[in-house]
Amino acid sequence: xxxxxxxxxxxxxxxxxxxxxxxxxxxxxxxxxxxxxxxxxxxxxxxxxxxxxxxxxxxxxxxxxxxxxxxxxxxxxxxxxxxxxxxxxxxxxxxxxxxxxxxxxxxxxxxxxxxxxxxxxxxxxxxxxxxxxxxxxxxxxxxxxxxxxxxxxxxxxxxxxxxxxxxxxxxxxxxxxxxxxxxxxxxxxxxxxxxxxxxxxxxxxxxxxxxxxxxxxxxxxxxxxxxxxxxxxxxxxxxxxxxxxxxxxxxxxxxxxxxxxxxxxxxxxxxxxxxxxxxxxxxxxxxxxxxxxxxxxxxxxxxxxxxxxxxxxxxxxxxxxxxx
Amino acid sequence: xxxxxxxxxxxxxxxxxxxxxxxxxxxxxxxxxxxxxxxxxxxxxxxxxxxxxxxxxxxxxxxxxxxxxxxxxxxxxxxxxxxxxxxxxxxxxxxxxxxxxxxxxxxxxxxxxxxxxxxxxxxxxxxxxxxxxxxxxxxxxxxxxxxxxxxxxxxxxxxxxxxxxxxxxxxxxxxxxxxxxxxxxxxxxxxxxxxxxxxxxxxxxxxxxxxxxxxxxxxxxxxxxxxxxxxxxxxxxxxxxxxxxxxxxxxxxxxxxxxxxxxxxxxxxxxxxxxxxxxxxxxxxxxxxxxxxxxxxxxxxxxxxxxxxxxxxxxxxxxxxxxx
Numbered sequence: 001x002x003x004x005x006x007x008x009x010x011x012x013x014x015x016x017x018x019x020x021x022x023x024x025x026x027x028x029x030x031x032x033x034x035x036x037x038x039x040x041x042x043x044x045x046x047x048x049x050x051x052x053x054x055x056x057x058x059x060x061x062x063x064x065x066x067x068x069x070x071x072x073x074x075x076x077x078x079x080x081x082x083x084x085x086x087x088x089x090x091x092x093x094x095x096x097x098x099x100x101x102x103x104x105x106x107x108x109x110x111x112x113x114x115x116x117x118x119x120x121x122x123x124x125x126x127x128x129x130x131x132x133x134x135x136x137x138x139x140x141x142x143x144x145x146x147x148x149x150x151x152x153x154x155x156x157x158x159x160x161x162x163x164x165x166x167x168x169x170x171x172x173x174x175x176x177x178x179x180x181x182x183x184x185x186x187x188x189x190x191x192x193x194x195x196x197x198x199x200x201x202x203x204x205x206x207x208x209x210x211x212x213x214x215x216x217x218x219x220x221x222x223x224x225x226x227x228x229x230x231x232x233x234x235x236x237x238x239x240x241x242x243x244x245x246x247x248x249x250x251x252x253x254x255x256x257x258x259x260x261x262x263x264x265x266x267x268x269x270x271x272x273x274x275x276x277x278x279x280x281x282x283x284x285x286x287x288x289x290x291x292x293x294x295x296x297x298x299x300x301x302x303x304x305x306x307x308x309x310x311x312x313x314x315x316x317x318x319x320x321x322x323x324x
Numbered sequence: 325x326x327x328x329x330x331x332x333x334x335x336x337x338x339x340x341x342x343x344x345x346x347x348x349x350x351x352x353x354x355x356x357x358x359x360x361x362x363x364x365x366x367x368x369x370x371x372x373x374x375x376x377x378x379x380x381x382x383x384x385x386x387x388x389x390x391x392x393x394x395x396x397x398x399x400x401x402x403x404x405x406x407x408x409x410x411x412x413x414x415x416x417x418x419x420x421x422x423x424x425x426x427x428x429x430x431x432x433x434x435x436x437x438x439x440x441x442x443x444x445x446x447x448x449x450x451x452x453x454x455x456x457x458x459x460x461x462x463x464x465x466x467x468x469x470x471x472x473x474x475x476x477x478x479x480x481x482x483x484x485x486x487x488x489x490x491x492x493x494x495x496x497x498x499x500x501x502x503x504x505x506x507x508x509x510x511x512x513x514x515x516x517x518x519x520x521x522x523x524x525x526x527x528x529x530x531x532x533x534x535x536x537x538x539x540x541x542x543x544x545x546x547x548x549x550x551x552x553x554x555x556x557x558x559x560x561x562x563x564x565x566x567x568x569x570x571x572x573x574x575x576x577x578x579x580x581x582x583x584x585x586x587x588x589x590x591x592x593x594x595x596x597x598x599x600x601x602x603x604x605x606x607x608x609x610x611x612x613x614x615x616x617x618x619x620x621x622x623x624x625x626x627x628x629x630x631x632x633x634x635x636x637x638x639x640x641x642x643x644x645x646x647x648x
Contacts, residue, residue, distance in 0.1 A: 108431075
């Protein structure tokens with residue numbers, strides 16, 4: 001069993017070795033740029049941990065881990081264009097730094113490179129099934145992004161639709177990566193599916209926590225300014241629950257606050273007051289903990305010695321404490 | 325052996341059956357739109373012909389043929405955004421009709437769908453090698469598009485670099501499609517490679533012919549207005565050869581004509597005059613015919629009865645006469 005730090009380091013070394021020096025440089029430089037912006041490398045590390053549950057030969061899973069990381073970064077590059085985001089991890093986004101066309105085309109190339117790395121399996125007989133899993137999650141990520149964009153202009157969004165959206169946009173990549181890692185490590189179909197469900201539930205819990213922390217987090221620990229989602233009218237679990245439950249004067253106050261664009265500090269204060277009054281933080285936390293509980297039930301069912309699961313269990317718990 | 329029309333019909337029936345009715349509609353409708361805009365379906369038909377050279381079971385190659393067509397249309401959708409093109413086959417481009425974000429995201433989904441169809445091989449053992457061929461051509465198409473964009477702002481472009489660009493942007497897709505079709509039909513590696521080279525040379529010849537016809541074609545037969553490339557200062561084989569060869573007053577006249585934006589009719593007339601004086605049409609035609617000759621040498625080497633090659637030979641000749 002490898003530690004998280006060991007797997008991170010293993011992955012970063014491999015990534016460094018694989019950076020692209022081909023021509024034309026205008027196509028490949030933005031790819032190297034975004035891949036080196038940092039981040040926790042959570043998705044590839046989870047894939048490696050999925051493999052490591054079943055095998056000591058985690059090196060065999062490195063190309064697939066890089067595939068997942070390249071795919072994740074591809075989706076960031078294109079989403080940032082669609083969302084007109086100027087910054088990513090505190091640095092200029094690809095389309096700001098290199099232009100929109102470079103963002104589109106380098107993103108496309110990254111999606112193709114993803115498949116080049118998926119095609120480097122130690123056991124090529126696994127390719128049809130691993131490609132099936134990957135294609136499924138990849139198209140779901142696109143569907144999730146489309147739902148997310150739809151929700152922006154939709155007046156009301158059902159909570160069940162919101163949960164499905166974050167499942168598609170965020171958690172299937174974590175889930176599918178874990179499953180692919182498990183299969184590369186030699187897992188049977190059932191264990192791989194349990195791990196997928198673990199990842200799917202963890203991913204949703206993680207996104208719900210993100211929503212909660214954006215309003216109620218300690219800005220020092222969370223690393224973002226508190227209230228950004230409220231200021232932008234972002235449809236989070238907190239806002240959707242409030243919209244569902246607010247009646248009378250609360251509803252009027254909430255709608256009034258949402259419709260103001262001036263004075264974001266007052267807006268954040270007012271909306272947070274209603275969140276507190278309706279106790280939506282508690283409700284969202286309960287929902288999140290429910291997903292977390294279910295996630296661990298699936299991990300429990302994975303048929304490997306308990307000691308091998310410790311690392312994954314700890315990482316999930318740490319993630320939920322947002323300490324890494 | 326099937327006729328071109330039969331293969332076209334077979335493909336169109338399959339495409340119709342496979343159109344996407346999933347949610348969210350905002351993601352899938354633009355995909356159905358571009359896939360139904362028509363066109364000759366040249367690439368999938370060539371893939372089917374590649375299979376049909378070696379096997380009567382062309383149906384087995386239909387998913388791969390659709391993959392190639394979806395990929396081709398993906399590249400059109402994203403290129404049209406990058407080139408800010410308003411029309412495609414006389415209809416609004418996807419980003420004009422559905423918005424830029426829909427163009428980006430639907431294009432991404434199409435690239436993923438391409439791989440879903442590639443993963444429907446009758447013989448899944450072929451997947452690693454077919455995926456390798458496809459990934460290679462796909463990344464080359466991106467590289468070709470990048471070079472094409474680079475050339476727009478470059479003052480001078482070497483003819484050898486131009487030929488490489490059109491090879492990447494246009495002909496590797498035709499070549500790779502033929503090779504994948506051949507392999508699905510049961511071809512050996514050598515025959516499949518000869519067919520790749522046939523397609524690669526045909527593709528370059530086809531693009532050179534496109535350049536020639538844009539200035540010297542019969543507008544009725546060619547279906548486009550004559551001189552569009554000149555009006556837009558597009559770096560074609562004709563312009564590059566002229567830039568290479570024009571001296572003295574011709575060079576001054578050429579540069580002057582290129583720098584004017586007013587009165588495109590006069591501009592087309594002046595540049596065409598210099599093309600005629602330098603005989604670049606004849607030179608480009610000679611180059612094109614050289615590629616065509618080489619293409620057929622590769623087809624000759626494919627180890628199947630001559631009668632099976634007739635269809636492909638006729639199609640290539642017809643294409644070069646631009647009658648289909």
